[in-house]
Amino acid sequence: MQFSSRQQLTAALLTRVRQLRCARGAYLSAHMCYLAVVRFAFLLAASATACFCAAPMGWNSWNSFANIVNSQIVQQQAQALAANGMKEAGYEYVVIDEGWWLGERNAAGNIVVNPKQWPAIRPGQKDGDMANIAAYIHGLGLKAGIYTDAGRDGCSMYPDSGPKYNNTGSEGHYEQDFVQFSKWGFDYVKVDWCGGAEEKRSGAVQYAQVGRAIRRAEKITGRRLFLSICEWGSQNPWFWAPGVAGTESTIWRTGGDIIPPVVESLDDTEHAKRVITLKNVLDSFEAGLHPEAQHTGYYNDLDMMVMGMRGMTDAMDRIHMGLWVMASAPLMVGSDLTRLSSATLSLLKNREALAIHNDPYGLQPIKVADPSPGLQVWAKPTAVAGRRAVAILNRTDSSAQVKIDWGKLGLVGTPRSLRDVWNERDFTAADPAFSVPAHDILLLSVNGEDKKPVEYLANQSDIAGIQATSGPTFAGIEYANASGQVAVVRVKSTSGLSTALALPPTAGSDTGTAGFLLPGGTADLSFEALTVTVRKLAVYSW
């Protein structure tokens, strides 16, 4: 019973996810979210479709171009993304970060941009109109992203030495700016926190206002606008970001910047001495671990990627890619896409690694073993029964042989198959000692049999006393939410850790599904509003 219902749940989920993929394998999830918003707005139906959105993938201008970003750079990067196979692999957003405007508004309070920085691209367009670049990006079959700050002033970090520009944030103009972004054609907005922090604002309050302004903009234009919260973890966004202001999918930054930007074309001593180290990558990964907060559609953001940038070796790229896909983190590549080596590019496009990233549960990994100092085994549950993604990270100076205790991954006996993800081939030995070079990472996809889950069944709107064992515990939930809005479920545990589970609305008799990790101790699920019915809850303890 338990096992077959898990299979049914998985089958339903995978069918839904397959429906969301277009022919070339890219997610249509944002489009589905948009459909849900439009249906909610215009049909007044409690029948919006649940949105199983994978964490976004794409490119962001900041790490490699900082404030020198302009139309030409963005066009070149978008072209590279469309031509080098990344688009086919699922990288879909082209995001323009800080530096696109310098804080000038007209008498009506509308943002004014430099016409030389953002000129007309096609005949009939006007210079100084951000709709030009959004249309260009769309013309390549990609989605466009833009950037602002929740505060008044924004970060305005002009490449290291330049003047600070004031008023580069959206405070006081939320409704106006988000409608403007949407009217220009943007599909994604990253909202930073420099001004908010300076003014000592509450992140939960400001981002809820931002979220409401985005909802309003979506209703006006009929275009979905994905919210990327960039508050660096300073006010524990993992507690309040899931479902903020009814957002059907969102991401929240968990730490500071992975590196200050490395702009290759800037000939100054500050930039010349910047080199990325493995520590930059490992620190961002560790700061990003809030596994109990992350669940289907709602993701910790470990920061934009630095794949192939100055200082990165192939092994460091592997560690970076391996940890980000294991974490189902946003894969927003901050590199100059016109300079990627074929090794870096093929890692970014590795299909089996991306399948780990796009797993419909979208969970973070759990460290299941430290066989010796500096050797770590990370495992993550997936939506496929009996499947685990496993990373063996070797942080030491010498190569190592590692055996895995499969029981610690919640599996019965030895796995049926073991897949070497980087090389896309099976291991032939049933239970090998895995060999991992110094400062490198091995990525495995493991298929076996789950230990039997505990099931909580049907028609409950509160479930108390879910017993987590001493090890990590994860759950798959099947639910109905006919309210037409995202419902937020509080998960309280005797460990003292309380998290929020956001469950998007379901249509008619449809079933929504989500995966989540439970905190240790005994957990209670309690629903803020009686709009959600649990159809099934399967709890797996490792």
Ligand code: GLA
């Ligand atoms: C902050 C953010 C970065 C980037 C810069 C732009 O530091 O964390 O990702 O957006 O601002 O100034």
